[in-house]
Amino acid sequence: MVTLAEVAQHAGVSASTVSYVLSGKRSISASTRERVEQSIQELGYHPNAGARALASSRSNIIALMVPLRTDMYVPVMMEIAIAVATTARTHGYDVLLLTGEEGPDAVRRVTGSGLADAMILMDVELDDERLPLLRATDQPSVLIGLPADTTGLTCVDLDFGATGALCAEHLALLGHRDIAVIGEAPAVYERHTGFAERTLDGLRARSRELGLRVLHRPCEGGYDAMALTLARILDERPGTTGFVVQNESAVEPLLALLRQKGRAVPEDVSVIAICPDQVATQASVRLTSVAIPAQDMGRQAVEHLIAKLEGRGKDEVVLIAPELTVRASTGPAPAAP
Amino acid sequence: MVTLAEVAQHAGVSASTVSYVLSGKRSISASTRERVEQSIQELGYHPNAGARALASSRSNIIALMVPLRTDMYVPVMMEIAIAVATTARTHGYDVLLLTGEEGPDAVRRVTGSGLADAMILMDVELDDERLPLLRATDQPSVLIGLPADTTGLTCVDLDFGATGALCAEHLALLGHRDIAVIGEAPAVYERHTGFAERTLDGLRARSRELGLRVLHRPCEGGYDAMALTLARILDERPGTTGFVVQNESAVEPLLALLRQKGRAVPEDVSVIAICPDQVATQASVRLTSVAIPAQDMGRQAVEHLIAKLEGRGKDEVVLIAPELTVRASTGPAPAAP
DNA sequence: ATAGTCTGTCGAAGCGCTTCGACAGGGCTT
DNA sequence: AAGCCCTGTCGAAGCGCTTCGACAGACTAT
Secondary structure: OOOHHHHHHHHOOOHHHHHHHHHOOOOOOHHHHHHHHHHHHHHOOOOOHHHHHHHHOOOOEEEEEEOOOOOOOHHHHHHHHHHHHHHHHHOOOEEEEEEHHHOHHHHHHHHHHOOOOEEEEEOOOOOOOHHHHHHHOOOOEEEEOOOOOOOOOOEEEEOHHHHHHHHHHHHHHOOOOEEEEEOOOHHHHHOOOOHHHHHHHHHHHHHHHHOOEEEEEOOOOOHHHHHHHHHHHHHHOOOOOEEEEOOHHHHHHHHHHHHHOOOOOOOOOEEEEEOOHHHHHHOOOOOEEEOOOHHHHHHHHHHHHHHHHOOOOOOOEEEEOOOEEOOOOOOOOOOOO | OOOHHHHHHHHOOOHHHHHHHHHOOOOOOHHHHHHHHHHHHHHOOOOOHHHHHHHHOOOOEEEEEEOOOOOOOHHHHHHHHHHHHHHHHHOOOEEEEEEHHHOHHHHHHHHHHOOOOEEEEOOOOOOOOHHHHHHHOOOOEEEEOOOOOOOOOOEEEEOHHHHHHHHHHHHHHOOOOEEEEEOOOHHHHHOOOOHHHHHHHHHHHHHHHHOOEEEEEOOOOOHHHHHHHHHHHHHHOOOOOEEEEOOHHHHHHHHHHHHHOOOOOOOOOEEEEEOOHHHHHHOOOOOEEEOOOHHHHHHHHHHHHHHHHOOOOOOOEEEEOOOEEOOOOOOOOOOOO
């Protein structure tokens, strides 16, 4: 293992000079800088992370807490995680992957040990146990998701309220009057993650203004659950012509079932999905959808975190504006029979 | 920040004693141990990761390199990553998330800086640029996947050859004679990741023994690509009655298309998927499938890595035996017309 | 010419921990 | 009773880096 001292000796300067070349915190003459950089190259020097962390009390590591359960939006989580990792690297940070398993203890461990300089939390619940800890520590953090009380916190999330409203608007504009919302699995609502409720609230509020009737049904993914849910919806509101689906694993079953029942998409019924673009374009019908901007969320979370680490940046809630892309699954409501 | 020294003072012992209580590397009397543990509790002490890494030259961190591209098996990757993280924690290790983006440089950086004690690589290509580096360093590593040359390496993977054979056997046993393999996107083959080829080789070899005719077609996911691929297959081999699908995003489109063409599953055609169980059970038909044991792969990779870190454990290739679960998508071949 | 200001470099301290050798004291053996 | 070996504890060195204050030398202002 090559050390700073060896580089210094090789370049004929003192250790501190090498350190300053590396950090740029003091001015160094062009000639020495070159000599040092040359030596670093030749010897293949890499600063020792532990020593650096100890001396500077900054680890250059960001902790990312991902949910342990994988009952929803797995590709989204993955995409966020990857976006976080790549964005962090462009700022010279590495990412430590924590699972939700340890819960609040993980927060204590990370802040206590100086393992990471800051953290990003995903899958935040409305009244998350980790929040008091985050507020108590002076270590910067960013949430991806929105808890009930955001005071003293920085949060990044899709504006799910606006997303719901956008869906309502689109369907209303096409002349639909009775719409159904296929929601996440009941477990998601019980866990109080918030985003599902916010979507629904936004959608309901806008629907009221536009005169839409809304029926909401949570739904486990899969064919059987969807079949049951759809049957109930059509039983209760046979005139339903618009569907908003917020559950990746219900999308394809829904399309198959509609097909099977002889209801053509988009001629007879319209379907909007709230899902990543990839899902929308690969479905059996190219879906009109509101995208979940996973990359953007990950990237913004990191940018805000870095801003806080550098003393810039304040607590704030960043809601990303939803965008609806019209594809082949929505069309004018059929004339009333 | 509480330090070792403060704990020592609080407990009325020396710093080294506290250290030995923590590490258990020397015997400590029950009474002092208790006193020290008490102090640790009271003061809320967490050892400083940087200092520990510097002094012991072990970071207690495992690096995990995940693929940057997300063109395939994303849920599998995620599941593996989570399994790695949780298993690592049970052994006292944390996980550093690296993306494939940096390529070989990431390996240099991690080994050079002592950021991690060991690494796990996913998405290994047959002739991966990172392999020479891994062989050159004395830092332990485990691959998830199988390169062309495994000498000096430890690898964990599903036995895709046996997986292919298993699919062939199942279909042959049911009386099918003409089968088609819907493979991964062409890009996957071009990248030489190996697993797709191995599946095919295993399947072809067993098919030859069993007298099956095999048609292989790579396929981008999605409805349109699948439609094209299926049309070509049925054009070339109209008598095809068995499908093996190794591409998550082709599964549902295939089922929809078959339905649309009036070919009933499993009465007219049988479909086997090579995919995680979750996908198989949530599809519009409950799919007979060979599971991709993501959790198991992640867990085993960590176990082997830990073994190497502890001096036990040797270079070896661990192939996980595939298991075929019969569900509702396969049945006897229809009588010849 | 003198004092004052920069610029570039160095030496030394110290970050919080692990670990090695030393050693006091108690229990054996002989 | 002398010598020995354990067991449990301590002190000190040192891991590789950052950073602070010091300072030599070159330059500017008076």
